[in-house]
Amino acid sequence: MLSTPLQKGRSLATNLCASFAFMALPTAPSASSASLLQSSSAGLSGLVTGLRDHLTAPFSEPSLRLGVTGLSRSGKTVFITALVHNILTGRRLPLFRPSADARILAAVLRPQPNLDLPRFAYEANIDGLLGPQPVWPESTWRLSQLRLAISYRPNSLIKRALPGPHLLNLDLIDYPGEWLLDLPLLSMSFEDWSDQVIEAAKQPARAALAQPWLDALGRLDLNAEQDERAFIEVAQLYSSYLRACRAKNLLISQLQPGRFLMPGDLEGSPSLTFSPLPRPRGNLKKAGFFAACAQRYEAYKKFVVRPFFQDHFSKLDRQIVLTDLLGAAASGPEAVADLQTAMTTVLQAFRPGGNSWLSQLMRGRRIEKILFASTKADHLPRGQHPRLAGMLEELAFEPANNARFKGADVAFQALSAIRSTRQARLREAGQTYDGLTGWLQGHSQPKVFYPGELPATLAELKRGIDSPLAQTRFLPPPRMDQEPQGLPHIGLDRALDFLLGDLLS
Amino acid sequence: MKPGETFDLGDRKIQAIEQDGSQIWDTLGHNVSGDEPEAQPNSASASASKAPEATASEPTTTPTASAPPPLTGSPKQAALAPGTIRPAAEPKPAANPAPKGPNRSSASQAALQKAAERAQQQQSYGWFALLAVTLAALFALLLIADTISGMVWLFGLSSALGLLASVLLAAAVTSLVILIGREWRAISRMSRQRHLRQLCEAALSEAGAPGAEQAMDAVEDAYARQDNTAWMLAQFRELAPREGYNAVDRLEVFEREVLRKLDSQAVDIIEENARNTAVITTISPFAVFDALFTLWRNLRMIRQVATVYGVAPGFWGSLRLLRQVFANVLLTGGLEAADGALNQLLGGSLTAKLSTKLSEGLVNGMLSARLGLAAMDQCRPLPFKHNRRPRLSDIGARLVSSVRKSIMKSGNRD
Structure with missing residues (x-):
């Protein structure tokens, strides 16, 4: 065998590195998917890349990978579009220090580092938002990337004394939020996962939706060999069950596999044609349907989930986690708890912690700053934004606490990357109330809303709120680019200041 | 969305009114409870537009999401939900509720206590007060009588002279009268500013306090009215509109955008004054002249600094401000200031070569700079939070070099 010595050397190095990683990382051996990712990425190549990156860092332009994390419909695409537009057009954002102090000289879009990825459709998105009939960007169905290069005047005297233009390359990645939820699969066997999914499907809230799929499973002999048609039928029934759940905002933390909802380029491939199955009675046959599905499940994990996270999420420097807390609260008591579960599971995949040069070498880059943002703040009057942020803080206590413990900076805020409403005061019988006006589909005039008030505590919010407003889809307001301060937003500048401010100083 | 336009809110019509930049919607025609529409200033246009819309509505929520019920069902918020009956006026407590037994006794006790204190004060100050008041009255009477008799005498001499x-x-x-009026206005302006400062400090002390909104409104209102700051405020409103920023954030932007400009103006004034004081003290031959000049310059500086922040004190106002500033210096670190100033001066090798006169001048300059910084602290509507507080050492360093330069220049000219 020609490759044996090479393989040996590699595996030796991997072992060495693994032991390094354990020395440096005496974390609790939680069977989280994170450790799986780490062990596979912290190979010799990882160390070499880390060393090379570190040694060349002073001579190359610094770049920052900003992870925009969020389930589907949480506003990732709009956030990236608004961020890029505000920086590209040089708008002054008063709470984003580099921008407020006019230290950002210019910004341009550059060719992205990963040439094999589609480019983020910034131009199409912004044209849609600023067009005569503004529309929100279409929902994301595949990975895309964008690099924004920012040239700035440093604040610190030492940096200013260094020659050359001061640049920061900001790499942004957009992807379907559905894919994020695949993460827990990495640490689950096919049997465990199937049990969990089928258990959840039998709950009263979802039983009706799951019935056609469960019936089809009942008709099949799981230990017998089946032809491809059976695979396709079951997979289709299962994915339509997932779709129905998503439409009703039920059980969003367990809508796996994510590619069943948003297949991307892999539609129709065998690794996307399987379904969770109940354990067959009797001995498991190797050639049976169950075993075949289990095999495809493993293939899905190996060829779809792991590369996605390894290539795009293991190298993040900063992260913003977008959460639609209002939407979850409006769709019922279960949804908030479910959102909490989803957020906790997803964030287990990321490795927070400070980045010193030594730790970077030893264990790869870590996420130094995490911003938890509660999106759609524009669906509430501004007086209630602090309360919304406070509730998110309570909801995300566990992952945030974990990140803080490992040395990352954590912040919470209410956010609306593009503000689609205006504040209004409603007066009746001498009393005034906070209201909103916003544009709806099919109306030539903005409509006035009374959004009511958020409950005072998270416990009350978890019981659900009874407001159609939280699920109302406002249109982007017309002629946004003519507003004096640029695209209207809520808290975008504060978010940018937290995420990028220190790097541009 | 223009003022005066009407919108549907469930079964009612509401009308937009522009009020200092934010729109207000008035509910107009609602006959849910069969009430008269409120007598609003816009009721003329209301009556025209309300007729077709204001039909009696069923008590269920309308299917459109136009006015959702409140997220939580407190009765006060339910008032605006469509179809619900408009709340009766909040039950107000009776105009003069009879105080209950223990309350009354405690109230009367307090009154008694006060009366006793007053009596005691009158005992100690009573005769002095009487003396002063009678003397002043006598003086005023004499003055008036003298004026009248003088006028009569002048008219007697010649009507032209009279x-x-x-x-x-x-x-x-x-x-x-005009002077008194002005002083009065200046003093009230100062007390308003003090009130503003208190509001802002309260708002910033606890996060998410409801006071922040009120404080921001008061600050905006005060600074939009002044000529020197109106343009800054317009800029600020454009940069951080109410729509997108909550009050605490807007206070932050206000400090960074508007107050930063005012701060640098104030520091310029302070530096100039410190330089002048230092130079005059160095070259003046008489100590008395020094003292008078310094006093005058410092009063003037404090007044200018106050004017920058929109306080514009009158004569009595500046004296009062001076008193406050002195108190501030004494309380918060007059010692530190003097120390810092001396260190600044004695630490350098420059001091060795300086004459006593020059070092005296520099100390004097530093002290008036310190006074100016204290005045800044007093007059600023917000405490220093996001902007760097100008330090005495910064001003001191520039002071030494500029004084030396101006003395060299005058030396060369001789």
Whole structure:
């Protein structure tokens, strides 16, 4: 065998590195998917890349990978579009220090580092938002990337004394939020996962939706060999069950596999044609349907989930986690708890912690700053934004606490990357109330809303709120680019200041 | 969305009114509870537009999401939900509720206590007060009588002289009245500013306090009215509109955008004054002249600094401000200031070569700079939070070099 010595050397190095990683990382051996990712990425190549990156860092332009994390419909695409537009057009954002102090000289879009990825459709998105009939960007169905290069005047005297233009390359990645939820699969066997999914499907809230799929499973002999048609039928029934759940905002933390909802380029491939199955009675046959599905499940994990996270999420420097807390609260008591579960599971995949040069070498880059943002703040009057942020803080206590413990900076805020409403005061019988006006589909005039008030505590919010407003889809307001301060937003500048401010100083 | 346009809110019509930048919607025609529409200033247009819309509505929520019920069902918020009955006026407590037994006794006790204190004060100050008041009254009476008799005498001499005298008298009285009015206004402005500062400090001390909104409104209102800051405020409103920023954030932007400009103006004034004081003290031959000049310059500086922040104190106002500033210096670190100033001066090798006169001048300059910084602290509507507080050492360093330069220049000229 020609490759044996090479393989040996590699595996030796991997072992060495693994032991390094354990020395440096005496974390609790939680069977989280994170450790799986780490062990596979912290190979010799990882160390070499880390060393090379570190040694060349002073001579190359610094770049920052900003992870925009969020389930589907949480506003990732709009956030990236608004961020890029505000920086590209040089708008002054008063709470984003580099921008407020006019230290950002210019910004341009550059060719992205990963040439094999589609480019983020910034131009199409912004044209849609600023067009005569503004529309929100279409929902994301595949990975895309964008690099924004920012040239700035440093604040610190030492940096200013260094020659050359001061640049920061900001790499942004957009992807379907559905894919994020695949993460827990990495640490689950096919049997465990199937049990969990089928258990959840039998709950009263979802039983009706799951019935056609469960019936089809009942008709099949799981230990017998089946032809491809059976695979396709079951997979289709299962994915339509997932779709129905998503439409009703039920059980969003367990809508796996994510590619069943948003297949991307892999539609129709065998690794996307399987379904969770109940354990067959009797001995498991190797050639049976169950075993075949289990095999495809493993293939899905190996060829779809792991590369996605390894290539795009293991190298993040900063992260913003977008959460639609209002939407979850409006769709019922279960949804908030479910959102909490989803957020906790997803964030287990990321490795927070400070980045010193030594730790970077030893264990790869870590996420130094995490911003938890509660999106759609524009669906509430501004007086209630602090309360919304406070509730998110309570909801995300566990992952945030974990990140803080490992040395990352954590912040919470209410956010609306593009503000689609205006504040209004409603007066009746001498009393005034906070209201909103916003544009709806099919109306030539903005409509006035009374959004009511958020409950005072998270416990009350978890019981659900009874407001159609939280699920109302406002249109982007017309002629946004003519507003004096640029695209209207809520808290975008504060978010940018937290995420990028220190790097541009 | 223009003021005056009407919108549907469930079964009612509401009307937009523009009020300092934010729109207000008035509910107009709602006959849910069969009430008269409220007598609003826009009721004329209301009656025109309300007729077709204001039909009696069923008590269920309308299917459109136009006015959702409140997220939580507190009765006060339910008032605006469509179809619900408009709340009766909040039950107000009776105009003069009879205080209950223990309350009354405690109230009367407090009154008694106060009366006793007053009596005690009267005992100690009573005769002095009486003396002062009677003397002042006597003096005023004499003055008036003297003026009248003088006028009569002048009219007796010649009616032209009498007329001239009465014109002069009228002019004097008018200017006196105007001066008093101005002082009065300045003093009230100062107390307003103090109130503003208190509001802002309270708002910033606890996060998410409801006071922040009120404080921001008050600050905006005060600074939009002044000529020197109106343009800054317009800029600020454009940069951080109410729509997108909550009050605490807007206070932050206000400090960074508007107050930063005002701060640098104030520091310029302070530096200039410190330099002048230092130079004059160095070259003046008489100590008395020094003291008078320094006092005058410092008063003037404090007044200018106050004017930058929109306080514009009158004469009495500046004296009062001076007193506050002195108190501030004494309380918060007059010692530190003097220390810092001396260190600044004695630490350098420059001091060795300086004459006593020059070092005296520099100390004087530093002290008035310190006074100016304290005045800044007093007059600023917000405490220093996001902007760097200008330090005495910064001003001191520039002071030494500029004084040396100006003395060298005058030396060369000789």
